[in-house]
Amino acid sequence: MAENDVLRHDAGKERYMVELRNVSKIYHTPKGREIRAVDGVTLLVPKGKIFGVIGSSGAGKSTLIRLINVLERPTSGEVLIDGDDLLALPERELSRKRRSVGMIFQQFNLLESRTVFGNVALPMELAGVPKEERVKRAAKLIARVGLSDRIRQYPESLSGGQKQRVAIARALALSPKVLLSDEATSALDPANTEAILELIRTINRETGITVILITHEMDVVKSICDEVAIISGGKLVEQGPVREIFSRPKTEVAKEFIRTTVTTKLPSDLEEKLRKDPDGAEKAYLRIFFTADSEESPLIHAASEKFGDLFDIISSGIETSSGVKFGSEIISCPAGISAAAVAFLAARHVSSEVLGYV
Ligand SMILES: Nc1ncnc2c1ncn2[C@@H]1O[C@H](COP(=O)(O)OP(=O)(O)OP(=O)(O)O)[C@@H](O)[C@H]1O
Ligand SMILES: [Mg+2]
Structure with missing residues (x-):
């Protein structure tokens, strides 16, 4: 040996x-x-x-x-x-x-x-x-x-x-x-x-x-x-x-586990109004998951450049674990562009989900 x-x-x-x-x-x-x-x-x-x-x-x-x-x-x-x-x-x-x-x-x-x-x-x-x-x-x-x-x-x-x-x-x-x-x-x-x-x-x-x-x-x-x-x-x-x-x-398994630690919630009055059906809806509400180095502001900035100033941040829950930032944010955008927004985020390795429509 x-x-x-x-x-x-x-x-x-x-x-x-x-x-x-x-x-x-x-x-x-x-x-x-x-x-x-x-x-x-x-x-x-x-x-x-x-x-x-x-x-x-x-x-x-x-x-x-x-x-x-x-x-x-x-x-x-x-x-x-x-x-x-x-x-x-x-x-x-x-x-x-x-x-x-x-x-x-x-x-x-x-x-x-x-x-x-x-x-x-x-x-x-x-x-x-x-x-x-x-x-x-x-x-x-x-x-x-x-x-x-x-x-x-x-x-x-x-x-x-x-x-x-x-x-x-x-x-x-x-x-x-x-x-x-x-x-x-x-x-x-x-x-x-x-x-x-x-x-x-x-x-x-x-x-x-x-x-x-x-x-x-x-x-x-x-x-x-x-x-x-x-x-x-x-x-x-x-x-x-x-x-x-x-x-x-x-x-995907790791991302799913991380998502379970993220607790950003919709305001309850909004939650009650939310529908699953996009037909005739004005706005879509999305939850975006950040895993640290995907910084939230440049991303929203890039999204605004592409879609115009159509995104509103409803609530933000960025946490720090061992010095690393991660978390989620709830945003709203016009219902008509929600699918494009999800695709835009996915292309930047940011997961998101549509919570519903109003
Ligand atoms: N003694 C055994 N004989 C046959 N199958 C077994 C035995 N022990 C475990 N298994 C099988 O092996 C797999 C893994 O079981 P294990 O108990 O290690 O999972 P676990 O991750 O601890 O699940 P849980 O979170 O429910 O405790 C399961 O499909 C289980 O049915
Ligand atoms: Mg077990």
Whole structure:
């Protein structure tokens, strides 16, 4: 092997906490049909980052995460955690190494028969951590997630957000290098969602733990992830730093997810008047989506030059994420030119939709 290859491998070991190399997972239905739940995915998760994996229902997110925590073996490809090929290890060694991956779930998966303390201490009991150390560490973790006053309570007396805090403390019990989160905030209300994401972010900053966060919500990605991978139909369709994906989404799937984070609304009186049918209408209302470097004013300017001063900006919602501007604007124009306007924008790689006519 060339010296370069050796160096390259070492460099990889330094930089990436999780590496998936051309990983596929194929299931077979009882009728023998193949389901490619994960299809040829190559993914590099840098150490210490919060890495988002986003996809719609059935995209293969949970399957992917089960491959990373080695609960499932890939049909083909390699899975490396901190440079180690876990699947090549004998079973005993594997279960020890598995401790380097902690996990939290949408439904918390707490043991109802155990107290907060009992839940957090469980992984340490199973791993044979001595009692004194167990007690000390569990108390410290429970304090870390802000639940010291609930330590003797049972899960049924806790709110969803509190249950997820217990689950986070439990996931951290054996000091993992990676924390996997499968839709951990999907069952929570917006306030608890924000608090749990904030807690994950703080733990990431304080401990340097690598986080892989599975979600179907782009708002979650926007609020805490450094990088994001988008999967669709088991395939990885786009991957990169969050700000880059927001500023230059390449695929329609990515654009669609970004659109869901954009909330510009029509004034409600106008919304009530809006019709779907352009016949006899005077004005059309359009929503335009900006993805950062498509600056809004030169575009409207160019549109005005082409169509005359026919566009009015009704409302504008430009947001900033990681220093990148993106958002949407609602404009009106004469109904007769709405189709031409959409085509004009599309030619400049700006997506838009006709909301209706008045
Ligand atoms: N054990 C299994 N046996 C057969 N098919 C499976 C199995 N697990 C998952 N699948 C199929 O693989 C595909 C991906 O499923 P997966 O649960 O990974 O999606 P997901 O992105 O997590 O979806 P959701 O957002 O609904 O949780 C789906 O078509 C699913 O039906
Ligand atoms: Mg899932």
